[in-house]
Amino acid sequence: MSVEDAIAEISTFLGQRITRSKSDLDLHGRSESHFPPAPPDAVAYPETTEEVARIVKACATAGCPVVGWGTGTSLEGQAQAFQGGICVDFSRMDRVLDIHQEDMDATVQPGVTREALNRELRATGLFFPVDPGANASIGGMASTRASGTTAVRYGTMRDNVLGLEVVTASGEVIRTGTRARKSSSGYDLTGLFVGAEGTLGLITELTLRLHGQPEAVSSAVCGFDTVEAAVQAVIATIQMGIPMARIELMDPDSVAAVNAHAGMTLPERPHLLLEFHGSETGVAEQAETFGMIAAEHGGTGFDWATRAEDRTALWTMRHNAYHAILASRPGARAVVTDICVPISKLAEAIEATRADLRAHDVPGPILGHVGDGNFHAILLFDEADSDAVTRAKAVSDRMVERALALGGTATGEHGIGIGKLGYMEREHGAAWGVMGALKQAMDPQGIMNPGKLVPPRN
Amino acid sequence: MSVEDAIAEISTFLGQRITRSKSDLDLHGRSESHFPPAPPDAVAYPETTEEVARIVKACATAGCPVVGWGTGTSLEGQAQAFQGGICVDFSRMDRVLDIHQEDMDATVQPGVTREALNRELRATGLFFPVDPGANASIGGMASTRASGTTAVRYGTMRDNVLGLEVVTASGEVIRTGTRARKSSSGYDLTGLFVGAEGTLGLITELTLRLHGQPEAVSSAVCGFDTVEAAVQAVIATIQMGIPMARIELMDPDSVAAVNAHAGMTLPERPHLLLEFHGSETGVAEQAETFGMIAAEHGGTGFDWATRAEDRTALWTMRHNAYHAILASRPGARAVVTDICVPISKLAEAIEATRADLRAHDVPGPILGHVGDGNFHAILLFDEADSDAVTRAKAVSDRMVERALALGGTATGEHGIGIGKLGYMEREHGAAWGVMGALKQAMDPQGIMNPGKLVPPRN
Numbered sequence: 001m002s003v004e005d006a007i008a009e010i011s012t013f014l015g016q017r018i019t020r021s022k023s024d025l026d027l028h029g030r031s032e033s034h035f036p037p038a039p040p041d042a043v044a045y046p047e048t049t050e051e052v053a054r055i056v057k058a059c060a061t062a063g064c065p066v067v068g069w070g071t072g073t074s075l076e077g078q079a080q081a082f083q084g085g086i087c088v089d090f091s092r093m094d095r096v097l098d099i100h101q102e103d104m105d106a107t108v109q110p111g112v113t114r115e116a117l118n119r120e121l122r123a124t125g126l127f128f129p130v131d132p133g134a135n136a137s138i139g140g141m142a143s144t145r146a147s148g149t150t151a152v153r154y155g156t157m158r159d160n161v162l163g164l165e166v167v168t169a170s171g172e173v174i175r176t177g178t179r180a181r182k183s184s185s186g187y188d189l190t191g192l193f194v195g196a197e198g199t200l201g202l203i204t205e206l207t208l209r210l211h212g213q214p215e216a217v218s219s220a221v222c223g224f225d226t227v228e229a230a231v232q233a234v235i236a237t238i239q240m241g242i243p244m245a246r247i248e249l250m251d252p253d254s255v256a257a258v259n260a261h262a263g264m265t266l267p268e269r270p271h272l273l274l275e276f277h278g279s280e281t282g283v284a285e286q287a288e289t290f291g292m293i294a295a296e297h298g299g300t301g302f303d304w305a306t307r308a309e310d311r312t313a314l315w316t317m318r319h320n321a322y323h324a325i326l327a328s329r330p331g332a333r334a335v336v337t338d339i340c341v342p343i344s345k346l347a348e349a350i351e352a353t354r355a356d357l358r359a360h361d362v363p364g365p366i367l368g369h370v371g372d373g374n375f376h377a378i379l380l381f382d383e384a385d386s387d388a389v390t391r392a393k394a395v396s397d398r399m400v401e402r403a404l405a406l407g408g409t410a411t412g413e414h415g416i417g418i419g420k421l422g423y424m425e426r427e428h429g430a431a432w433g434v435m436g437a438l439k440q441a442m443d444p445q446g447i448m449n450p451g452k453l454v455p456p457r458n
Numbered sequence: 459m460s461v462e463d464a465i466a467e468i469s470t471f472l473g474q475r476i477t478r479s480k481s482d483l484d485l486h487g488r489s490e491s492h493f494p495p496a497p498p499d500a501v502a503y504p505e506t507t508e509e510v511a512r513i514v515k516a517c518a519t520a521g522c523p524v525v526g527w528g529t530g531t532s533l534e535g536q537a538q539a540f541q542g543g544i545c546v547d548f549s550r551m552d553r554v555l556d557i558h559q560e561d562m563d564a565t566v567q568p569g570v571t572r573e574a575l576n577r578e579l580r581a582t583g584l585f586f587p588v589d590p591g592a593n594a595s596i597g598g599m600a601s602t603r604a605s606g607t608t609a610v611r612y613g614t615m616r617d618n619v620l621g622l623e624v625v626t627a628s629g630e631v632i633r634t635g636t637r638a639r640k641s642s643s644g645y646d647l648t649g650l651f652v653g654a655e656g657t658l659g660l661i662t663e664l665t666l667r668l669h670g671q672p673e674a675v676s677s678a679v680c681g682f683d684t685v686e687a688a689v690q691a692v693i694a695t696i697q698m699g700i701p702m703a704r705i706e707l708m709d710p711d712s713v714a715a716v717n718a719h720a721g722m723t724l725p726e727r728p729h730l731l732l733e734f735h736g737s738e739t740g741v742a743e744q745a746e747t748f749g750m751i752a753a754e755h756g757g758t759g760f761d762w763a764t765r766a767e768d769r770t771a772l773w774t775m776r777h778n779a780y781h782a783i784l785a786s787r788p789g790a791r792a793v794v795t796d797i798c799v800p801i802s803k804l805a806e807a808i809e810a811t812r813a814d815l816r817a818h819d820v821p822g823p824i825l826g827h828v829g830d831g832n833f834h835a836i837l838l839f840d841e842a843d844s845d846a847v848t849r850a851k852a853v854s855d856r857m858v859e860r861a862l863a864l865g866g867t868a869t870g871e872h873g874i875g876i877g878k879l880g881y882m883e884r885e886h887g888a889a890w891g892v893m894g895a896l897k898q899a900m901d902p903q904g905i906m907n908p909g910k911l912v913p914p915r916n
Contacts, residue, residue: 344560
């Protein structure tokens with residue numbers, strides 16, 4: 001049996017919805033970051049769970065790889081077909097199936113994007129808060145355990161998925177969790193599939209926790225003399241119990257890139273970008289308290305944006321920062337790092353990274369979800385300059401080593417894919433072997449997104 | 459090899475700290491609820507992770523069961539040794555190892571109780587919020603995925619454990635998670651062990667998320683004409699985004715029992731018990747908003763308790779409600795049910811339960827963590843009256859069936875143990891088989907808390 005057999009079998013029920021066109025294969029072999037193209041052998045576009053189950057069964061019979069695809073915005077090669085096989089593109093499974101307004105939950109198909117979901121929710125007074133920046137699919141976001149700017153208040157995908165429907169490696173359809181807010185009923189399979197990057201099964205339906213749209217929202221920007229001062233202000237803010245909706249750090253290099261790209265005129269110093277959600281008086285009180293804390297830590301230029309359009313401009317700038325940074329060196333590519341440390345170690349981790357960047361002449365603006373201790377350095381290099389590539393990757397390695405030494409993790413939100421595979425043993429030790437044992441139990445043939453996340457098969 | 463061999467081996471390094479005294483065996487065979495005694499063959503009192511690992515290795519060699527023990531307050535027989543073996547009592551591993559004030563986390567041994575932990579935290583301005591009522595051990599609370607009155611605001615044990623040290627079934631020591639607030643690094647093993655009831659390994663250390671002690675706290679009691687009206691008030695409150703710290707329901711029978719036991723004089727109607735946490739103005743605003751919502755739903759007798767001693771009296775009454783209810787029928791025992799449903803179905807589930815209780819002449823006061831859709835009926839019976847036992851258990855069965863039909867779960871916070879084992883297949887379908895496969899992969903001999911949670915071995 002071979003991948004050809006699987007494709008032939010799948011064609012019998014998908015018809016034209018499995019394709020080997022070059023453009024489709026190229027599109028589904030690409031990466032948002034620095035990984036080389038790795039196209040699948042074919043791309044399937046199922047429309048139902050039953051079709052997904054039949055695809056996986058065909059692949060199980062043929063012993064051929066199955067790789068899920070949402071929008072292709074993952075950053076560690078999670079959706080690329082490094083061993084070929086069938087790419088299962090969920091773009092035709094993009095419906096919001098049910099919204100339960102009183103229960104504040106929604107059941108969706110994996111292909112719906114977070115922006116499309118929030119458009120459908122607009123009239124309900126509810127929203128889905130997880131916001132990784134990219135307009136990713138909800139299934140992909142669950143699979144990489146995505147988070148982003150709002151996790152400090154609303155949590156990550158781990159916290160916002162109540163239940164799943166999953167096609168396992170044998171093609172069986174299972175359901176995990178319920179619509180109840182909590183449960184002590186058995187192993188947390190929902191939590192096991194969230195963040196599994198499609199290595200244990202394909203998610204075909206998700207029940208999500210929704211949140212009430214805040215009555216009032218306000219945003220602010222505030223400059224600091226040092227990263228340390230900004231981080232201390234954040235620690236004090238969180239300890240005071242101020243329920244920050246967003247609290248983001250940009251280092252001077254990020255500020256410079258954003259200024260150039262978006263025509264902003266922020267001083268080139270460390271900045272915090274903030275958002276408050278609550279009642280009118282609650283937001284005003286939060287802002288006032290934060291203002292006092294910031295002033296104690298030397299914060300200046302505290303600038304409010306209560307108008308919706310100013311807020312939109314602010315967060316559009318933040319979301320476009322990656323592109324602004326790339327644009328700051330035309331033709332450059334980037335290694336996007338993603339370490340997360342205990343917040344008390346954040347200033348140390350950032351300053352050590354900045355020193356390392358300077359010492360090795362690697363341009364690397366830094367952006368951080370500072371309330372969670374998570375930050376990204378965008379390590380820029382010219383692909384033709386092999387020494388620059390090597391230096392950028394070496395900085396990335398040292399960032400991870402530093403994160404682990406400080407009690408943190410190699411990835412706060414981007415996941416493992418192939419990009420972080422080399423750090424798994426260092427981070428998890430013997431627990432990585434336990435992950436391998438779970439993979440072996442649930443996917444004994446190793447067909448689900450092979451080569452990612454777990455130890456290589458012997 | 460036999461359990462005798464394991465005991466002999468363990469004695470070589472624990473000395474007097476493994477015992478077969480009748481009082482010790484009796485104590486560790488008992489249950490807080492209606493299960494018959496099931497003593498282990500011996501009770502071990504390890505003081506270090508290394509000793510736990512050696513105990514488990516001895517049991518693995520002998521093929522003998524290992525059952526963890528915290529304070530014995532679980533309600534579904536989780537800590538009872540139905541197949542004998544070694545009970546591992548964690549009471550000598552009860553230290554708070556580290557408190558990281560800036561990071562708002564603490565690392566503790568599993569035997570520390572939640573009250574002892576909060577006493578140690580008092581001076582730090584932080585607290586650990588999960589409160590199941592009983593003064594349970596943190597390891598036990600993690601193992602049963604406990605929650606309680608504050609979960610509506612602060613989450614359950616699933617949400618408040620950042621990382622673990624675990625002794626696996628082979629006696630290997632692994633670490634899961636880190637001190638970082640979030641991670642996308644591989645399978646969520648922390649989440650897998652939390653709620654696994656000791657069937658996959660023994661937790662020997664936990665890193666917990668702490669929260670800031672609120673600046674202001676106020677509590678309130680409010681009566682309603684019907685359970686439906688009370689639930690609608692709760693739904694409106696949550697949809698408004700009011701961050702309730704506690705929101706508890708007592709039905710008229712619970713109110714009557716509490717009145718009799720604690721000398722209270724609440725009208726015998728459905729009541730909500732509430733607590734607000736925040737800043738002074740925030741708490742006042744929350745209370746005012748809730749007051750308006752309650753009034754819209756016919757709430758009356760809205761009574762505030764801003765003084766600490768009044769609040770203590772209120773929550774002591776709530777925590778003692780189980781004993782008040784037991785005391786309302788001298789000599790009675792109880793089946794304690796624990797269903798959890800989407801909140802929009804809560805009034806329906808409670809009213810159907812009350813009708814069922816009346817129809818079958820089963821006394822069953824109802825208490826609920828209403829913000830989560832979770833409630834308990836305390837089904838009272840006289841042990842000598844076998845028909846009453848049968849009727850109580852039948853009501854419990856129908857409650858679970860109703861919960862599952864309404865999109866809920868058989869247990870919101872008490873767990874499975876042996877008490878809920880019979881519902882697992884109905885609730886999880888094929889996913890229960892996946893749980894069995896995970897168990898098989900991680901504990902192929904089936905020595906870890908056998909007979910609980912997963913499908914029986916063939």
